[in-house]
Amino acid sequence: MTLTRRTLLLGLGAVTLSACADTAPVSSLATTGLPADLRPTPNAAYDAWVASFRSRAEGQGISQSTLNAAFRGTGYLPGVVRRDRNQTEFTRTLEDYLAITASDxxxxxxxxxxxxxxxxxxxxxxxxxxxxxxxxxxxxxxxxxxxxRGDVPVISATSTLAFDGRRGAFFERQLVEALRILQSGDVTPANMTGSWAGAMGHTQFIPTSYQTFAVDFTGDGRRDIWSDDxxxxxxxxxxxxxxxxxxxxxxxxxxxxxxxxxxxxxxxxxxxxxxxxxxxxxxxxxxxxxxxxxxxxxxAGGGPLRGSFPPDQFGLTKDDRIELQRRLTARGFDTGGADGVIGNNTRAAITAYQTNEGLAATGDPSPELLRRLGG
CATH class of the missing domain: 1.10.530.10 (Lysozyme)
Structure with a gap:
């Protein structure tokens, strides 16, 4: 992925900052619905980083009142760092990709x-x-x-990633621009949420892209990409x-x-x-x-692709994979749906079936497995 709207963001983003004398209770950001690792966690080094960042932000025109409001109730999110470091480049065939992105x-x-x-x-x-x-x-x-749209606080997410340092300069820039957005009044800190990596709104803009391209189409004086509208x-x-x-x-x-x-x-x-x-x-x-x-x-009403895709690496067509998923689910090994995409749920179901039948638990589909499952 090159330097585009979603540069270096392979997942959802979030925002949370902390380390101010007037920090309010974390509950003020309504993070209780998030996984535990995406809730603020005490971290003295992060708090020290935020304290030093505040002076840099003020030097770039961010007011103390904006900083105080933005960092109130925020904090270090260990899950953001974990997700950033553990990103895997999944390679899907175009057939699988379209089965997901253009599903019924x-x-x-x-x-x-x-x-x-x-x-x-x-x-x-x-x-x-x-x-x-x-x-x-x-x-x-x-x-x-x-x-x-994502419900991770953007200030916490971008500040955590800026502090972590692996892509510190990039995320500190996103953090500063997120603060500028707050300072302009387009959104409140509580409503500025997004993916774990800071992508926001219905079409997932990172803060720098928001600043460059977002528009106030409704004419209400705010470029509001977060609301239900x-x-x-x-x-x-x-x-x-x-x-x-x-x-x-x-x-x-x-x-x-x-x-x-x-x-x-x-x-x-x-x-x-x-x-x-x-x-x-x-x-x-x-x-x-x-x-x-x-x-x-x-x-717009168009039909499916006319061309066909070849069998996959296991020798199965999409129809074969769909039938395999249906037969596994009917046997009590739920694949989470029958879309023809062999993902984690299907592999887990295959593994469970193989274990139950005393077979080698590879998790791999095959024509033989499809035949074994019968009609």
């Missing part, structure tokens, strides 16, 4: 969200030239249409794409037999346009851009 549920919810916010989306498209279904698709991939978030996403070169009237691309782009060997090919590269400025991944484009097409 995500398509149906996308169409419903599009209909529900049609007037806003059409107005956004008219102003910025970015198709409403593209904006809706990004919304769907980033937060499941607002259902998964997604208008400012949707418009900010369109503004982002527009300023990064989106060409109005041009599609992202299309599936094409003679296309040059074949992300998965043996799978469908795609002919893409400049707008495909613009989507990649949001997340620098071919699969992400195809996922956005394909989901956008499906939301």
């Amino acid at each position: 549920e995500r398509i149906s919810k996308g169409r419903a969200a599009f209909d529900r916010h049609r007037s806003t989306l059409n107005a956004v498209e008219a102003r910025y030239g970015v198709p409403a279904n593209i904006v809706t698709a990004i919304w769907g991939l980033e937060s499941f249409y607002g259902e998964r 997604p208008s400012d978030s949707l418009a900010s996403t369109a503004a982002y794409l527009s300023r990064n070169g989106w060409q109005s009237g041009q599609s992202w691309g299309r599936e094409a037999e003679d296309g040059a782009l074949q992300p998965q060997p043996g799978g469908p090919r795609f002919a893409v346009t400049r707008n495909f590269r613009v989507i990649k400025t949001y997340n620098n991944s071919d699969s992400y851009a195809i996922g956005v484009g394909h989901l956008a097409d499906r939301i």
Whole structure:
């Protein structure tokens, strides 16, 4: 991933700071619903870092009153550091990626969200030239249409990561910009929440991207990407794409037999346009851009891809994998759904079945396992 809107952020972000004489009880930030490791934990070294940071922030124009309000009730989040250090680069095939990002549920919810916010989306498209279904698709991939915006305090998250130091300069910059957002009055400290890495709102802007691209589409004087109303978030996403070169009237691309782009060997090919590269400025991944484009097409009423994908490394097609999941679940080994994606739940179910049957507990699917499970 290159330096884009989501640079170095592979998960959800959060914000919590502490170490002020007037620190209020942690409960003031309503962190009780978070996992224990995402709640403030005493850390003297972190407190000392925050004390030194305050003077640096004041030197960059952050007022004492903003600092006091922002750091009140915040603290060191050990789970943020753990997640940052334990990130794994999962390599999914395009077939698996699309099974997740353009699932039946995500398509149906996308169409419903599009209909529900049609007037806003059409107005956004008219102003910025970015198709409403593209904006809706990004919304769907980033937060499941607002259902998964993240609830970690951004100040705590960014300050914890800045203190940790592995990417200290990057996260200290995010922290300073988060404080500027608070100082401008766009959001309160209690409402400034996001992913564990500081990405915020319906379409997951990090603070620096928010400062550069967020817009007040509703005209209420605030660029509010955190509220249940997604208008400012949707418009900010369109503004982002527009300023990064989106060409109005041009599609992202299309599936094409003679296309040059074949992300998965043996799978469908795609002919893409400049707008495909613009989507990649949001997340620098071919699969992400195809996922956005394909989901956008499906939301607009388009059909599934015509091309097929080859069997996976285990010799199973997607239909085989779906059937395997169904048969395991029917036997009492719940895979958590039948989408054809072999993830942790399916592997755990396979392992449990293999153990129960006295087989080698590999957790791997196979044609033999599918046959053994019967019809």
